[in-house]
Amino acid sequence: MEGKLTSLVGNTSTEIQALLGDRPNAKLRGKQIGGHLYKRAVDSFDAMLDLPADLRADLNQNFAVQPLEVATHKTSTDGVDKLLVHNGDHQVYECVLLPYEGRVSCCLSSQVGCPMGCAFCATGLGGFDRNLTAGEIVGQYLMLQRLTEKRISHVVFMGMGEPLLNLKNLLKAMRILHDEVGLSYRHITVSTVGLVPQIRELAKENLPIHLALSLHSPLDEVRDRLMPVNHKWPVKEVVGAMRDYQESTGRKVTFEYLLINGVNDTPEQARALVPLLKGMPNVVNLIPFNWVDTGQGFSRPSNDRIRTFRGILQNAGVNVTQRVERGHDIAAACGQLAGQHKGKFAKREQGEQLKPLPLVP
Numbered sequence: 001m002e003g004k005l006t007s008l009v010g011n012t013s014t015e016i017q018a019l020l021g022d023r024p025n026a027k028l029r030g031k032q033i034g035g036h037l038y039k040r041a042v043d044s045f046d047a048m049l050d051l052p053a054d055l056r057a058d059l060n061q062n063f064a065v066q067p068l069e070v071a072t073h074k075t076s077t078d079g080v081d082k083l084l085v086h087n088g089d090h091q092v093y094e095c096v097l098l099p100y101e102g103r104v105s106c107c108l109s110s111q112v113g114c115p116m117g118c119a120f121c122a123t124g125l126g127g128f129d130r131n132l133t134a135g136e137i138v139g140q141y142l143m144l145q146r147l148t149e150k151r152i153s154h155v156v157f158m159g160m161g162e163p164l165l166n167l168k169n170l171l172k173a174m175r176i177l178h179d180e181v182g183l184s185y186r187h188i189t190v191s192t193v194g195l196v197p198q199i200r201e202l203a204k205e206n207l208p209i210h211l212a213l214s215l216h217s218p219l220d221e222v223r224d225r226l227m228p229v230n231h232k233w234p235v236k237e238v239v240g241a242m243r244d245y246q247e248s249t250g251r252k253v254t255f256e257y258l259l260i261n262g263v264n265d266t267p268e269q270a271r272a273l274v275p276l277l278k279g280m281p282n283v284v285n286l287i288p289f290n291w292v293d294t295g296q297g298f299s300r301p302s303n304d305r306i307r308t309f310r311g312i313l314q315n316a317g318v319n320v321t322q323r324v325e326r327g328h329d330i331a332a333a334c335g336q337l338a339g340q341h342k343g344k345f346a347k348r349e350q351g352e353q354l355k356p357l358p359l360v361p
């Protein structure tokens with residue numbers, strides 16, 4: 001196993017050059033290696049045939065290509081691939097390849113587990129292990145790229161974890177995806193539970209990425225129950241931060257809206273969304289609840305209820321999309337990417353009261 005060797009994935013070409021130290025032609029070699037790793041998703045030094053044989057042998061001795069390896073690979077009947085990966089430590093996390101007509105997208109994790117404790121989320125119910133490094137984030141992309149001949153052009157951070165709790169590594173990973181892999185920032189979506197200070201910090205970076213807020217209710221009493229984060233940054237405050245983000249970056253933000261039967265799918269809440277989102281050329285993306293045993297009896301609304309909710313928004317001029325669901329048979333839906341591998345759902349007992357978790361700064 002590659003184990004303790006320094007992994008090159010997660011470093012820029014310039015950083016790789018520095019890691020090569022005083023080896024001959026370090027600058028050129030750094031560039032070549034970076035090109036192999038990121039542009040061609042090469043997974044071994046032996047396959048970097050334009051490097052001298054002695055350098056390849058040297059690299060094999062002293063470095064690893066990437067920090068992660070595949071624990072499980074599942075393919076769904078509708079062509080979605082899900083990888084469960086780890087770093088030799090059995091802390092597994094997941095990523096998903098999503099081929100669509102005309103483009104290939106992927107869904108990546110930013111943390112192993114998640115400390116935010118949302119009541120409907122398989123990841124949240126399983127607790128938190130740690131942040132992923134930039135190499136582990138970019139490594140997921142590269143692992144998935146190796147499964148397809150088509151180029152993965154879109155990345156969404158909707159796998160395990162809250163990306164803005166891991167902002168430093170997330171920013172580095174996005175820079176590598178942009179500068180080294182060649183992805184457009186516009187094709188990268190970061191979905192957040194709504195951490196106001198981090199939204200403001202991200203705005204200062206002024207990257208043309210796409211930011212989505214998991215809103216899930218316009219009413220504090222409902223959002224409090226679903227998402228402990230709302231006690232700290234309630235609806236008005238977080239939507240205000242999204243508005244400021246949009247104004248300062250000029251990038252249109254979107255809102256994710258999970259629909260849970262009888263909880264947040266009422267016509268009253270659809271109507272309350274309209275004034276809340278006023279003045280933003282918004283898109284609300286509806287996500288019918290993917291069943292997870294939350295111990296709270298949550299279920300997916302009927303198609304009729306979804307249509308009613310959607311109709312109220314559309315009649316008020318709000319743009320609405322509905323998430324195309326894929327990979328059901330392998331539990332590849334976002335928010336479902338969690339520790340079935342570890343039997344983590346057992347961590348919370350049926351009916352246990354959900355308490356707000358402490359927020360990691």
Ligand code: SAH
Pocket residue numbers: 120121122157158159160161162163191192193213214256258287288289290291292334335336
């Ligand atoms: N932590 C970030 C990103 C990962 S979750 C966030 O919360 O936004 C990605 C999306 O999946 C979020 O919108 C989340 O609310 C949603 N999600 C979580 N559990 C879900 C479930 N059981 N069914 C449908 N969507 C879910």
Ligand code: SF4
Pocket residue numbers: 114115116117118121122123124125159160161162193335
């Ligand atoms: Fe974490 Fe997002 Fe799941 Fe909430 S929905 S627990 S923030 S991964």
